[in-house]
Amino acid sequence: MSDRTFAAEDHLPRVPLPTLEDSAERFLRWSAPLLTDDELATTEAAVDDLLRADGQGRVLHEALREYDATPGVGSWLDLFWPSRYLGRRDRIALNANFFFLFRDDTVLAASTGATQVERAAGIIAAAVDYKLALDEEAIPPVTQRGQQLSMWQNKFLFSETRIPGVEQDSVRAPYSDEQPGPSAARHIAVFHRGNLFRVDVIGPEGAPYTPEDLADGLRAVQRAGEQRVPADAAVGHLTTKARAEWAADRAALLAEPANVAALEELETALFCVCLEDFAPRDVQHACDQLLHGDSGNRWFDKSVSFIVFADGQAGINVEHCGLDGTTILSFVDTLLETSAAEHAARSGAQRQGAPAVAPIEFVLDDALRAAIGAAGADFAAYAAANATLTVSFDSFGTARAKELKISPDAFAQLSYQLAHRRSKGLTGATYESIATRQYRNGRTEAMRVVTPELIAFVDAMVDPEVDAAAKLAAARTAAATHVERAKQCQSGAAPEQHLWELQWIQRRRGAELGATEALPLYDSPGWTIMRDDYLSTSSAPSVNITFFGFGSTSPTCIGVAYVLLPDRWNLYLATPEPVADQMHAFAGHLRTAVADLEALLAQD
Known part of the structure; x- marks a missing residue:
C-alpha cells in the first residue's frame, strides 16, 4: 500500500449498488416499526408499484445502473451528493454547517x-x-x-x-x-x-x-x-x-x-x-x-x-x-x-x-x-429561535460500555430511545450517520435506528411488570440488532439513499426516460414517516475536541451530536425554540436512562 494521499482512490472497492428488490425489502422492514397496520399496507402497495416489471421504478433503476457503469464514474452516488447538498434551497448557516x-x-x-x-x-x-x-x-x-x-x-x-x-x-x-x-x-x-x-x-x-x-x-x-x-x-x-x-x-x-x-x-x-x-x-x-x-x-x-x-x-x-x-x-x-x-x-x-x-x-x-x-x-x-443544550457524562464512556460488554454506540442509541419515550411518550424516526469511506468516493450512509428489537427493549423498560432478567435480555438483543444494522450500512446495504437517488433521477431525467408519473412510494407513509426525524444523531470520536454540533433538521427534531470517548460522553442538543421544553425533558430523562441501563447491564 502506498502512503501517498490519493494513491488508493482508484483501487478502493466501489460502493455496491443494491438491487431494486433488496432496497424495497429493506425499506419495508426498516419503516414497519413506525407504522400502523393501515400505513404499512399502503406502503406495501406503493412498493409493489415500484417493483412492477413494466413500471417506472425499473426504468429509473436501470438508468442508475447504466450511470454506475459509465467510465469515469466513481460511485453511483456521485450525483446524489451534489443533489442532496447543493440542491437544498434553505439557508445552510445553522441548518447544514x-x-x-x-x-x-x-x-x-x-x-x-x-x-x-x-x-x-x-x-x-x-x-x-x-x-x-x-x-x-x-x-x-x-x-x-x-x-x-x-x-x-x-x-x-x-x-x-x-x-x-x-x-x-x-x-x-x-x-x-x-x-x-x-x-x-x-x-x-x-x-x-x-x-x-x-x-x-x-x-x-x-x-x-x-x-x-x-x-x-x-x-x-x-x-x-x-x-x-x-x-x-x-x-x-x-x-x-x-x-x-x-x-x-x-x-x-x-x-x-x-x-x-x-x-x-x-x-x-x-x-x-x-x-x-x-x-x-x-x-x-x-x-x-x-x-x-x-x-x-x-x-x-x-x-x-x-x-x-x-x-x-x-x-x-x-x-x-x-x-x-x-x-x-x-x-x-x-x-x-x-x-x-x-x-x-x-x-x-x-x-x-x-x-x-x-x-x-x-x-x-x-x-x-x-x-x-x-x-x-x-x-x-x-x-x-434555535434552542440548544450541552449534556456531559464525566463518569461514563466507551471504556465503561465495553466493561458492560455492549457496543458503546449501541449503549448510546438505546439510551436515546429510552429517554425519548420517557420524555414524549412515543418512539419516533431516528437517523444516525454511518461513515462509508472504505469505498471509492465514499461518504456516509443513512442508518435508521428504530428496530422491532429496540422498541421491545423500550417497552420492557417502561413496563413495571417486566422483570430485570427480561429487560436485560431485551437490551442485549436490541444492542446486537443495532450493531448488525450498522454493519449493513457500512457495507452499503441500506435502502434510503438508493431510493432517494431514483427520485432525483426522475427529477433530472424523467422526461428523457419516459418516467414522469409520480411514484406512490415517495408519498407513502413509510417514506414520509421513516424520514421525519424526531432524533437526528451523529458521533465524532476525537480526544482533541470537547463538543461537536449541528442544528436541528425539522420543527420537532432534536439534533444529537455526541463525542463518546473512553472517559467521557459529551452531547450538544439543538431543537427549535417552540419545542425547547421537550429537548430539556429529553436531556433530563437521558441522565436517568443512562443510569438505569448501566445498572441493568451491570447485573449480567
Missing part, C-alpha cells in the same frame, strides 16, 4: 501563548503545514482495521467555496477542471468585527510565515479592524440567506467590478479565520457561537472557518457539501496533536517579518445595504 470545539490542552494549544493571536497563529501555521503536505500527497491515507479509506474529500479542505445558485449551488474548488491540481493561493481571509482582510500565509519566495510573523499579521488585522463594521455593510450576513435569494444578491454584488475582485480574494482564500472580540460565557455559549455566531463575522460558504475567541478558545465551522465529520476529525487531529514549532519546521516556515495584510472591501449601493441589514437581522432572530 457543523462545528467542533477544540480542547484547550492539546499539544498545539500548549505550544502557543494563551492569547488570541498566538493561538490563532498556531492554528494557521498548522493548517498551512497540512496544506503543503497535501499538495505533495504526503498526508498518509487514514486506515481503518488495516484498510485504507478514501481521501478524496481532502481536496475540499483548502480554497473551496460554495457558490449560491438559483436552481442549485455550485462549488469553486481546486482539483477541478477549472483549477487542476492543488490550490495556488497563498493567502487566507480573516474576519474581525465584521471587517475582512486578506492575510498572506506563504511568502513571496514560497516559504510559509512563522507563527511569530503570523501573530504580527493578526495584530495588524485587529488594529485595522478596531471599528466594527455597520450592520448593513457586513457582507457575510448574505451567506445566511436561502440560497436562491443569496444568488440574486451575489449577482448584484458582481455588477460592481470592485466586488468581483473582493469575491475573488475571498473565494480563493485557503480558509477563513474569524477573530471574535469576546470570551464565551461558558461551554454552551462557545458551542452556539461556533454554530452560528455573529454572521457578519463569518462566511458560511467557505469550506473551513477557524473561529478563535478573545480568550484563545477555538473551534471550526465547516460547510458540509464536500466534507464530512470523519475527514474534518482527521484534519483537526493532525493539526492539534503537533506543536506550532514542529508544524512550522516541517513546512519550512521562515522568519520574513509581518505578512502582507490588506482589506477586502465591497462597494455597496442602497439596495445591497438593505439586503445585508435585513439578512443579519433575520438570521439573528433565526438563531435566537
Whole structure:
C-alpha cells in the first residue's frame, strides 16, 4: 500500500449498488416499526408499484445502473451528493454547517501563548503545514482495521467555496477542471468585527510565515479592524440567506467590478479565520457561537472557518457539501496533536517579518445595504429561535460500555430511545450517520435506528411488570440488532439513499426516460414517516475536541451530536425554540436512562 494521499482512490472497492428488490425489502422492514397496520399496507402497495416489471421504478433503476457503469464514474452516488447538498434551497448557516470545539490542552494549544493571536497563529501555521503536505500527497491515507479509506474529500479542505445558485449551488474548488491540481493561493481571509482582510500565509519566495510573523499579521488585522463594521455593510450576513435569494444578491454584488475582485480574494482564500472580540460565557455559549455566531463575522460558504475567541478558545465551522465529520476529525487531529514549532519546521516556515495584510472591501449601493441589514437581522432572530443544550457524562464512556460488554454506540442509541419515550411518550424516526469511506468516493450512509428489537427493549423498560432478567435480555438483543444494522450500512446495504437517488433521477431525467408519473412510494407513509426525524444523531470520536454540533433538521427534531470517548460522553442538543421544553425533558430523562441501563447491564 502506498502512503501517498490519493494513491488508493482508484483501487478502493466501489460502493455496491443494491438491487431494486433488496432496497424495497429493506425499506419495508426498516419503516414497519413506525407504522400502523393501515400505513404499512399502503406502503406495501406503493412498493409493489415500484417493483412492477413494466413500471417506472425499473426504468429509473436501470438508468442508475447504466450511470454506475459509465467510465469515469466513481460511485453511483456521485450525483446524489451534489443533489442532496447543493440542491437544498434553505439557508445552510445553522441548518447544514457543523462545528467542533477544540480542547484547550492539546499539544498545539500548549505550544502557543494563551492569547488570541498566538493561538490563532498556531492554528494557521498548522493548517498551512497540512496544506503543503497535501499538495505533495504526503498526508498518509487514514486506515481503518488495516484498510485504507478514501481521501478524496481532502481536496475540499483548502480554497473551496460554495457558490449560491438559483436552481442549485455550485462549488469553486481546486482539483477541478477549472483549477487542476492543488490550490495556488497563498493567502487566507480573516474576519474581525465584521471587517475582512486578506492575510498572506506563504511568502513571496514560497516559504510559509512563522507563527511569530503570523501573530504580527493578526495584530495588524485587529488594529485595522478596531471599528466594527455597520450592520448593513457586513457582507457575510448574505451567506445566511436561502440560497436562491443569496444568488440574486451575489449577482448584484458582481455588477460592481470592485466586488468581483473582493469575491475573488475571498473565494480563493485557503480558509477563513474569524477573530471574535469576546470570551464565551461558558461551554454552551462557545458551542452556539461556533454554530452560528455573529454572521457578519463569518462566511458560511467557505469550506473551513477557524473561529478563535478573545480568550484563545477555538473551534471550526465547516460547510458540509464536500466534507464530512470523519475527514474534518482527521484534519483537526493532525493539526492539534503537533506543536506550532514542529508544524512550522516541517513546512519550512521562515522568519520574513509581518505578512502582507490588506482589506477586502465591497462597494455597496442602497439596495445591497438593505439586503445585508435585513439578512443579519433575520438570521439573528433565526438563531435566537434555535434552542440548544450541552449534556456531559464525566463518569461514563466507551471504556465503561465495553466493561458492560455492549457496543458503546449501541449503549448510546438505546439510551436515546429510552429517554425519548420517557420524555414524549412515543418512539419516533431516528437517523444516525454511518461513515462509508472504505469505498471509492465514499461518504456516509443513512442508518435508521428504530428496530422491532429496540422498541421491545423500550417497552420492557417502561413496563413495571417486566422483570430485570427480561429487560436485560431485551437490551442485549436490541444492542446486537443495532450493531448488525450498522454493519449493513457500512457495507452499503441500506435502502434510503438508493431510493432517494431514483427520485432525483426522475427529477433530472424523467422526461428523457419516459418516467414522469409520480411514484406512490415517495408519498407513502413509510417514506414520509421513516424520514421525519424526531432524533437526528451523529458521533465524532476525537480526544482533541470537547463538543461537536449541528442544528436541528425539522420543527420537532432534536439534533444529537455526541463525542463518546473512553472517559467521557459529551452531547450538544439543538431543537427549535417552540419545542425547547421537550429537548430539556429529553436531556433530563437521558441522565436517568443512562443510569438505569448501566445498572441493568451491570447485573449480567
